[in-house]
Amino acid sequence: MRRTALFALLASLLPVSRCVCSTTDPATEGQQYEAFKDFSNLFLTQRDLDKAFNEYIPGEYINHNPDVQSGRENALNYLRPIWTSTPVVPAAVFFGQGFGLIHYKVERNGTSIAIMDRYRLNGTCIVEHWDLRQTITGNEANPIAFF
Ligand SMILES: *[C@@H]1O[C@H](CO)[C@@H](O)[C@H](O)[C@H]1NC(C)=O
Ligand SMILES: *[C@@H]1O[C@H](CO)[C@@H](O)[C@H](O)[C@H]1NC(C)=O
Numbered sequence: 001m002r003r004t005a006l007f008a009l010l011a012s013l014l015p016v017s018r019c020v021c022s023t024t025d026p027a028t029e030g031q032q033y034e035a036f037k038d039f040s041n042l043f044l045t046q047r048d049l050d051k052a053f054n055e056y057i058p059g060e061y062i063n064h065n066p067d068v069q070s071g072r073e074n075a076l077n078y079l080r081p082i083w084t085s086t087p088v089v090p091a092a093v094f095f096g097q098g099f100g101l102i103h104y105k106v107e108r109n110g111t112s113i114a115i116m117d118r119y120r121l122n123g124t125c126i127v128e129h130w131d132l133r134q135t136i137t138g139n140e141a142n143p144i145a146f147f
Contacts, residue, residue: 017051019058021125029096035124036100037093044090044104049076049083062128075129082108091147100126105136105147112136114146 021035035056042052053076061072068078092103100119105112113133120128134146 017054019125020055021058021123023059023123023125023127025123027121027123029098031124032098032100032121033095036095036119036121036126039119039126040090040093040100040102044088044093044102047084047088049079056124057126059125060122060127064128064130066131103147112138 020038027035039052039056042048042055046052053072057072057075059072061070061075063070063075065075065078068074087107089105090102091105092101094101094103098121100121101116102119103114103116105114107113113135115134116132118130118132119126136146140146
């Protein structure tokens with residue numbers, strides 16, 4: 001009993017982020033854009049993976065990332081050990097026609113990669129994701145390659 005009460009007290013003190021999106025309320029494109037910008041800010045700028053997922057990817061997540069099986073928990077388990085230690089340089093955030101794009105550069109194990117993530121929204125929640133990646137060698141013929 002005492003332990004349960006202690007857990008309840010601790011749980012009430014912890015700042016747990018909850019879903020702020022909806023797949024059932026009708027959303028305008030403007031509201032979807034605001035939701036997507038907020039997600040991008042949490043994910044790319046604040047680097048708060050759990051908050052980004054809790055607030056905007058609360059349920060169904062069809063994931064086409066080649067390194068991990070589909071689904072929200074698989075994505076979190078894959079990203080948690082690497083995301084906060086991966087240097088990120090955000091380049092662009094775009095939204096239109098139900099899809100959001102984020103374009104950014106990451107450093108992974110000494111390799112620079114240009115990444116574009118495409119996300120599909122249902123209402124104001126993200127429900128599907130595709131990856132596009134280009135490895136940056138540093139020897140590109142074009143000085144404005146990738147960005
Ligand atoms: C959006 O989500 C609702 C359930 O919340 C579902 O009924 C509907 O089929 C979904 N639409 C799309 C396009 O995925
Ligand atoms: C870097 O490489 C190691 C060994 O191959 C791997 O375990 C680790 O996950 C990699 N780190 C990232 C950020 O991909």
